[in-house]
Each structure stands twice: as C-alpha cells, then as structure tokens.
Amino acid sequence: MNISLFLAFRYLSPLRTGSIRRVRGAILSIGLSLVPLIVVLQVSDGMIQGITARILEVGTYHLQVLNPSNTSSPAEVFLISELRTVRTVLSVTEETQGVALAYTKGGNAGVTIRAVPPRLWELDKGFARFMRLVEGTFDLSDPRSAVLGAELASKLKVHLGDTVKVVTPYSMEGDSVLSRVSTFTVKGVVSSGYQELDKLWLFISQERSRILSPRASRKLIGIKVENPFRGLLPVVQEVYRILPRSYRVYTWEELESSRYLSFRTTQYLLIFIMALILAVASVNISSTLILLQIEKRDELAILRSMGLSSNQTIRLFYYIGTWLGVLGTLVGVSIGLAMAVYINEIIGGIEFLLNNGWEVIRSILGGTGMVEEGRKILILNPQFYLERIPIVIDPAKVFGAAFFAVLLSVLASILPARTAGRLKPLEVLVKH
Numbered sequence: 254m255n256i257s258l259f260l261a262f263r264y265l266s267p268l269r270t271g272s273i274r275r276v277r278g279a280i281l282s283i284g285l286s287l288v289p290l291i292v293v294l295q296v297s298d299g300m301i302q303g304i305t306a307r308i309l310e311v312g313t314y315h316l317q318v319l320n321p322s323n324t325s326s327p328a329e330v331f332l333i334s335e336l337r338t339v340r341t342v343l344s345v346t347e348e349t350q351g352v353a354l355a356y357t358k359g360g361n362a363g364v365t366i367r368a369v370p371p372r373l374w375e376l377d378k379g380f381a382r383f384m385r386l387v388e389g390t391f392d393l394s395d396p397r398s399a400v401l402g403a404e405l406a407s408k409l410k411v412h413l414g415d416t417v418k419v420v421t422p423y424s425m426e427g428d429s430v431l432s433r434v435s436t437f438t439v440k441g442v443v444s445s446g447y448q449e450l451d452k453l454w455l456f457i458s459q460e461r462s463r464i465l466s467p468r469a470s471r472k473l474i475g476i477k478v479e480n481p482f483r484g485l486l487p488v489v490q491e492v493y494r495i496l497p498r499s500y501r502v503y504t505w506e507e508l509e510s511s512r513y514l515s516f517r518t519t520q521y522l523l524i525f526i527m528a529l530i531l532a533v534a535s536v537n538i539s540s541t542l543i544l545l546q547i548e549k550r551d552e553l554a555i556l557r558s559m560g561l562s563s564n565q566t567i568r569l570f571y572y573i574g575t576w577l578g579v580l581g582t583l584v585g586v587s588i589g590l591a592m593a594v595y596i597n598e599i600i601g602g603i604e605f606l607l608n609n610g611w612e613v614i615r616s617i618l619g620g621t622g623m624v625e626e627g628r629k630i631l632i633l634n635p636q637f638y639l640e641r642i643p644i645v646i647d648p649a650k651v652f653g654a655a656f657f658a659v660l661l662s663v664l665a666s667i668l669p670a671r672t673a674g675r676l677k678p679l680e681v682l683v684k685h
Contacts, residue, residue: 316476
C-alpha cells in the first residue's frame with residue numbers, strides 16, 4: 254500500500270483519540286459552511302424558475318406578436334390559423350390589454366384589463382397549470398363576467414357573485430378623452446402563487462375588449478412553444494415568414510430581460526457571499542494540518558530518517574487535507590440537500606416560532622390579543638416572493654459546489670504540506 258496514503262488513514266483513524274478530536278472541527282467547519290451554499294443554489298434556482306414560469310405561462314407568453322396599427326382585421330383570423338401550424342407551437346391566443354380603474358363599495362385599485370378568449374383555461378394548458386382557482390371558475394362565456402386575481406379581489410373586498418365597476422379612458426376624435434364605466438360580475442378568483450401578478454389582473458371576455466380605447470390599449474397575439482428556454486430563434490424566423498412586414502415579434506427574454514437579469518444578479522451575489530464563507534472555513538483545514546505537523550514532528554523525523562522521502566511527506570498532508578474536505582463535503586451536501594427539500598416547512602416552522610414567541614412576550618408584558626395579520630413576521634414576504642418555493646435539485650450545481658469545497662481543502666493543504674516536506678530529520682532528532 255502507498256506509504257503516504259497508509260499514514261494519512263492512520264492519522265485520521267477514529268481509534269486515535271487525539272486525532273479524531275482535532276479533525277472533527279475541520280470536517281464540521283467545511284460541512285456547515287457548505288450548507289448555506291447548497292441551500293442558496295437550490296432555493297434561488299427554484300424561486301427564479303417558479304417566478305419565471307408563472308410570468309411566461311400566465312403573463313407574457315413565450316412570444317408576442319404585435320401589430321403597430323393596433324387594430325383588428327379579418328386577416329388576423331387567417332394569420333392565427335397559420336401560426337398554429339408552425340412546428341413546436343403549442344397554442345396561439347389573441348388578447349387585448351389595457352389599464353383601468355376598478356372600484357367597489359369596499360375599495361378601488363388600478364388594474365390591467367386582459368380581454369382573452371372565454372375558453373382560455375381549456376385552450377392553454379400552461380395557463381391552467383400555474384393558475385389556481387380560489388373561488389368559482391374561470392368562466393368568461395358571459396360577456397358581463399370577470400375573473401380577478403386573488404390579491405386584487407382581496408383589495409377590492411369582493412367575492413364570487415359580487416359586482417365590480419371598471420372605469421376606462423376612451424378617446425374621441427381630436428384630443429378629448431372621456432371615461433367609460435362598465436359593470437362586471439365576479440365569476441371567479443384565481444391565484445398564480447405570485448402576488449406581484451395577482452394584484453394587477455382582471456380578466457374579461459375578448460368580446461368586451463371594445464371598452465378599451467385603441468389609443469390606451471394594445472392588441473397582441475400570444476404564442477406558446479414546446480421549449481421557451483431553448484430554440485426560440487427558428488420559431489421566430491418561421492413566424493416572421495408568415496406575418497406581414499408591419500408586424501413585430503418579441504421573445505419573453507426581450508420583454509422580461511430586466512426582471513430576469515435582476516433575479517440572476519441577486520443569485521450570483523448570494524452565491525459569491527456563500528463561497529467566501531466556505532473559503533474562510535477552509536482555512537481551518539490549514540490550521541489543523543499545521544497543528545498535526547507540529548504534533549507529529551518527531552514521528553515524521555524518524556520516518557524521514559528511515560527513508561520517507563520529501564515528496565511522500567508532501568503527499569501525506571495532501572491526502573489528509575483531501576479526505577478532510579471530502580468528509581466535510583459529504584456532511585455539508587447531505588444537510589444542505591435535506592434543508593433545501595424541506596425549506597418550505599423549515600421557513601414555516603421558524604415563522605411559527607417567531608410569531609408565537611412574540612405572543613408569549615406580549616402576554617408576559619401584559620399585552621393582549623393576537624398578532625395582527627399584517628404585523629406577523631414573514632421571512633419571505635409573499636408580496637415579493639412566491640407563496641411556496643418550488644423544489645429544484647440541480648445535480649450539476651450540487652456536484653460543482655462539492656468539487657469547489659474539496660478543491661479549497663486541497664489548496665488549504667499546500668502550505669502545511671510543503672512545510673512538512675522541508676522538514677530536516679537531523680535537526681529535530683539532535684534536539685532530543
């Protein structure tokens with residue numbers, strides 16, 4: 254057996270009480286510092302993918318076709334049928350969007366009117382997959398019906414069967430602008446799981462799109478494809494081949510570039526900070542090896558005098574540092590993946606303890622009553638994040654983080670290993 258590897262296992266043997274106490278701290282330092290990096294990688298990926306998927310499937314579509322004239326024409330029916338024949342295209346939806354003011358007896362709010370086909374829930378499987386029915390159904394067969402986002406319905410204080418009035422600007426000839434009031438009955442309340450979207454949208458039938466002024470709205474054709482993250486360029490080229498020259502096609506990356514870049518920049522910053530923590534923790538391996546070298550100085554001197562070469566001594570400490578990194582990585586990856594899988598339950602438990610702890614403190618101090626809903630401690634506020642974080646485990650990123658941890662452990666072994674390789678047996682033995 255390789256003498257360097259044999260000695261490395263001997264020094265790391267759990268039967269050697271002094272050694273195991275020393276290396277345990279180095280293993281735990283690597284493992285515990287790797288945990289936040291694993292959790293950040295998986296949770297941030299899940300959050301970004303969850304938000305992006307909702308924006309694409311229920312909001313911007315994968316591709317948007319815009320007509321600069323912003324007017325409907327009989328030719329568009331033919332264009333839509335032609336677009337449905339394009340390879341990899343899953344659905345084509347005609348939609349009109351505009352802004353309005355919605356008000357009820359309970360409140361008012363600015364909204365984005367989305368005039369969509371009545372059977373959108375059935376025609377667009379991606380839309381139905383990411384939209385959850387809170388009340389009623391997504392039924393727009395009656396032109397007087399409307400479906401509201403959950404956050405918007407909460408703000409307006411309306412439920413199934415209530416009436417909502419909508420004020421839209423309507424431009425007459427010249428520069429005059431009039432207001433048009435339309436009344437709708439709430440037939441459903443939906444939630445995408447992302448309040449940033451739910452607080453804006455009010456869905457009506459495409460038949461009622463005439464309440465929106467052409468000057469204050471836009472008509473678009475939304476296209477869904479099989480894979481929106483890869484291979485969009487051939488689809489765009491095929492769509493352009495069908496459309497007249499006045500039409501323009503925009504991908505979701507162009508429409509949501511700033512939001513997506515913001516998500517990724519935040520993720521990279523968090524990963525960089527977690528990697529720095531791991532780098533600092535790897536210094537503990539270097540200090541462990543230096544202490545081990547000092548403790549085994551006499552033994553190493555005897556081994557060197559018996560024929561252990563300088564290179565074998567260097568490899569000995571490289572092996573020890575590598576094994577410490579591997580063991581610490583196994584601990585960190587195991588705990589990190591477990592926390593990432595159960596992150597929603599962990600966050601919920603922490604929030605429960607924090608809020609109930611606050612209840613106990615208030616009762617001790619003589620306060621009464623429960624914590625108000627708006628004042629509860631929320632680690633991830635659903636106004637800005639998803640109500641529930643999707644669990645996404647990327648084996649490539651887990652392997653990359655593990656490799657980085659082991660690499661840092663090896664790099665931390667360089668100085669102690671080279672110092673041990675320069676050990677002069679005669680100088681050590683003469684002192685004794």
